[in-house]
Amino acid sequence: MERPLISVEGLARRFGDSAQPAVFEDIWFGVERGEFLCLIGHSGCGKTTILNVLAGLDRPSAGAVIVDNLEIDGPSLDRAVIFQGHALLPWLSVMGNIAFAVSSRWPKWDRTRVQDHARRFIELVGLKGAEGKKPSQLSGGMKQRVGIARALSIQPKMLLMDEPFSALDALTRGMLQDEVLRICADTNQTVFMITHDVDEAILLADKIVLMTNGPGAKIAEIVVNTMPRNERHRNDLHKHPQYYAIRNHLVEFLVNRSRAFDQEIAGGGYDPRRLKLVKPGLMSVKLAAVNPPAEVVTLTTGRRQ
Amino acid sequence: MAAFRNSLGLRAGLLSLLIFVGIVAFWQIATTPTAGTGPALDPEYAKLLGAAAASGTKSAMPTPADIGTTIWKHLVDPFYIRGSNDKGIGIQLAYSLGRVLLGFALAALVAVPLGFLIGMSPLIYRALDPFIQILKPVSPLAWMPLALYTIKDSAISSIFVIFICSVWPMLINTAFGVASVRREWLNVARTLEVGPFRTAFRVILPAAAPTIMTGMRISIGIAWLVIVAAEMLVGGTGIGYFVWNEWNNLSIANIVTAILLIGLVGLALDQGLAWLARLVTYPE
Numbered sequence: 001m002e003r004p005l006i007s008v009e010g011l012a013r014r015f016g017d018s019a020q021p022a023v024f025e026d027i028w029f030g031v032e033r034g035e036f037l038c039l040i041g042h043s044g045c046g047k048t049t050i051l052n053v054l055a056g057l058d059r060p061s062a063g064a065v066i067v068d069n070l071e072i073d074g075p076s077l078d079r080a081v082i083f084q085g086h087a088l089l090p091w092l093s094v095m096g097n098i099a100f101a102v103s104s105r106w107p108k109w110d111r112t113r114v115q116d117h118a119r120r121f122i123e124l125v126g127l128k129g130a131e132g133k134k135p136s137q138l139s140g141g142m143k144q145r146v147g148i149a150r151a152l153s154i155q156p157k158m159l160l161m162d163e164p165f166s167a168l169d170a171l172t173r174g175m176l177q178d179e180v181l182r183i184c185a186d187t188n189q190t191v192f193m194i195t196h197d198v199d200e201a202i203l204l205a206d207k208i209v210l211m212t213n214g215p216g217a218k219i220a221e222i223v224v225n226t227m228p229r230n231e232r233h234r235n236d237l238h239k240h241p242q243y244y245a246i247r248n249h250l251v252e253f254l255v256n257r258s259r260a261f262d263q264e265i266a267g268g269g270y271d272p273r274r275l276k277l278v279k280p281g282l283m284s285v286k287l288a289a290v291n292p293p294a295e296v297v298t299l300t301t302g303r304r305q
Numbered sequence: 306m307a308a309f310r311n312s313l314g315l316r317a318g319l320l321s322l323l324i325f326v327g328i329v330a331f332w333q334i335a336t337t338p339t340a341g342t343g344p345a346l347d348p349e350y351a352k353l354l355g356a357a358a359a360s361g362t363k364s365a366m367p368t369p370a371d372i373g374t375t376i377w378k379h380l381v382d383p384f385y386i387r388g389s390n391d392k393g394i395g396i397q398l399a400y401s402l403g404r405v406l407l408g409f410a411l412a413a414l415v416a417v418p419l420g421f422l423i424g425m426s427p428l429i430y431r432a433l434d435p436f437i438q439i440l441k442p443v444s445p446l447a448w449m450p451l452a453l454y455t456i457k458d459s460a461i462s463s464i465f466v467i468f469i470c471s472v473w474p475m476l477i478n479t480a481f482g483v484a485s486v487r488r489e490w491l492n493v494a495r496t497l498e499v500g501p502f503r504t505a506f507r508v509i510l511p512a513a514a515p516t517i518m519t520g521m522r523i524s525i526g527i528a529w530l531v532i533v534a535a536e537m538l539v540g541g542t543g544i545g546y547f548v549w550n551e552w553n554n555l556s557i558a559n560i561v562t563a564i565l566l567i568g569l570v571g572l573a574l575d576q577g578l579a580w581l582a583r584l585v586t587y588p589e
Contacts, residue, residue: 057492075496087489091511091587100507104497136588154497 003069004030005190006054006158010063013049022061023049024217026272029209031158036184036191038201040250041211042258047194048084051162054192055081068157077105080151082161086143088135088150095131098122098150105154121153122146124183141172148176152183158190165200174234177203185229198250202243203232210253212261219275220261223249226281242281249280329369336368367558375558376565390550394563397547398570401536404460404543405528405574408467412524416472417517420479421505424513430480437476445470445531449538459539466535471524478520482513511585518582525578529571 012025023046031037041047052058054065056075064071067078088097098118103109109117122131125145135143144164151159164180165173181204184191195201201208208223225232227242237243257264309315367375383395423430445466452462486509494504536545544563551559 055496057495075498077496077498079496081492081496083489083492085489087493089490089493089508089511090589091514091585101497104499104503134587 003066004035005033005068006031006192007066008050008054008063009066011050011053011060011065012062013046013053013058014061018061021215023214024211025062027063027219028273029219029222029275031190031192033190034188036189036193036204036206037209038193038195038205038207039209039211040195040198040201040254041217042196042213042254045211045214045217045258047211048162051081051160051192051194055079055160057081077154078157080154080156080159082144082147082151082159082164084162084164084166086135086140086147088143088146090135093132093134094122094127094138094146095119097135097146098153101150102153118149118153121149124152125149125179139172141168141176144168144176145179148180148183152187152189158192159184161191161193163194163196166195166197173200178234180204181229181232196254198247198254199237201250202227202246203234203237208250210250210258212258218261218272220253220257221276221278224277224279224281226279245283246281249278332369336366367561371558372561376562379559379562379566392542394544394547394566397542397544398566400542401532401544402570404464404536405467405525405532408464409471409521409525409528411464412468412471413475413521415468416475416520417479420476420517420520421483421509423476423480424483425509430484437473441473441477446534446538449535453539459541463532463535463539463543467528467532470531471528474523474527475517475520478523479513479517482516482520483509485516486512511587514585515582515587518578518585522575522578522582525574526571529567529574533567 007030008027011027012022014020014022014025027050029037039047039050049058053060054072056072056079066072067076072079089100092100095115095118098121099114102114102118106114106117119131122128125148127142127145127149130138130142135146138146144167147164165176168176177200183189184204191204193204202225206225206229208225210220210223212218212220223246225246227240227246231240379394383393383398385391385393386396423433448466448469449462452465453459456462456465490508490512491504494508499507532543533545533548536543537549540546540549544567548560548563551563
């Protein structure tokens with residue numbers, strides 16, 4: 001069986017000694033090339049920890065992440081991170097911040113080549129004219145744009161985003177979501193994004209991974225966003241016939257099922273390696289919330305049976 | 306009038322001027338020669354003090370006008386050399402400044418890299434902490450005999466004393482600045498696969514630079530305090546030696562001049578480093 005671009009296999013993470021309960025355990029999922037995948041769940045369920053493991057900034061207590069058929073072992077330029085708090089270097093200008101990333105990716109490039117390349121990505125996120133500004137002179141939305149430009153400028157195989165828009169006001173958030181959608185479509189970027197915003201997930205994601213509450217958080221199921229990318233527009237998303245079915249399903253999960261998932265699976269039938277792939281968008285609104293049709297997808301590759 | 310009332314700077318300046326005039330006036334009154342006969346003096350002591358003082362009409366304390374004349378005399382000819390014990394005040398200050406800057410530069414060369422190491426490695430921090438904690442509170446002058454014995458050169462010994470007193474604030478501030486670099490900035494470097502040296506120079510150093518500069522500013526202040534005492538001990542040259550020499554000459558006017566100049570040079574050093582610190586400070 002072909003592995004997806006990113007394959008998360010049996011991941012667990014506990015802090016402190018092994019007597020402590022794991023924040024999450026037995027996490028299995030994959031991200032296909034060119035796919036936009038959102039991980040959704042409540043605070044404290046270990047979303048950011050999973051992203052940090054994917055980025056190589058944190059090590060799992062058990063399990064592995066396979067990228068391009070290689071187990072990851074630390075951070076890589078192939079996996080660019082867009083941090084929650086933008087994480088720009090405040091002593092460098094916009095150009096300096098992006099040039100720092102570009103020259104890390106291509107150390108042999110001369111100054112003009114680095115700057116030309118960086119300028120392309122500054123223009124891509126709509127910051128032309130702000131190249132010389134320091135991060136402290138920029139608004140929150142502009143800072144996050146610089147963060148996005150920095151991540152894209154190294155032309156990574158995938159983007160990892162940790163609630164990139166959560167610190168922004170609604171208007172700016174919407175504009176940036178549109179831009180990310182456009183850029184990802186143009187570049188066919190593989191994206192793994194963490195969010196706790198249901199509408200953001202429906203707008204951006206092709207698949208939405210639902211995570212239960214910690215400790216011992218699990219992945220409950222994977223929701224397929226059956227609304228095609230070209231029919232997802234922020235302003236009339238709510239008019240789409242599938243929207244409320246998907247939204248209700250996600251909200252129902254976050255409000256009730258994420259808490260009581262252990263009882264839900266007490267009768268058996270849950271296998272973390274064979275997650276249900278649900279398509280609530282294809283159901284009537286009422287049915288979709290709790291009992292959508294499902295097909296079972298096998299995530300394992302036989303490697304760790 | 307309204308402009309005056311609104312300008313804090315203007316009012317503060319005027320108040321400063323008033324305080325200055327008050328001090329000078331008090332000084333003038335306190336040192337004005339008084340008529341009348343004072344107690345009879347030992348003739349030999351009278352000879353030493355000069356005729357006016359001996360007659361009791363004039364105190365050995367100079368009047369503000371005397372000080373003014375002395376300062377003027379020093380300022381018009383600061384760099385004369387008339388024998389080894391009679392050099393211009395400018396030359397003496399230059400000696401002291403040279404020692405301070407040399408000792409300070411050596412201290413920076415040691416403290417910044419070592420502070421980097423301490424800040425990066427909790428192991429080295431813990432291993433060196435007892436030494437730093439014990440040696441830091443020691444008066445730098447206590448090192449002087451040890452320095453004189455081992456180095457056997459008074460000029461170099463005074464530079465060593467400056468070195469030892471400047472090293473601690475820079476070391477501690479560098480270590481603190483390096484250790485408190487924001488985790489997310491280091492993570493940016495890690496995800497970009499930046500090597501350790503490039504991370505040190507492009508991320509950690511600029512991030513810690515304001516804290517390091519604060520340490521340097523504290524260090525240069527302490528060094529300038531200590532050099533006067535150190536030069537009083539080792540003698541020969543320097544503003545500290547000048548003050549001690551003028552005390553032996555009982556020339557209060559020269560000593561007051563030296564005090565004012567030491568203050569001004571200290572201010573200049575502090576402001577110079579404050580200016581450098583502003584260059585490396587970044588708003589977040």
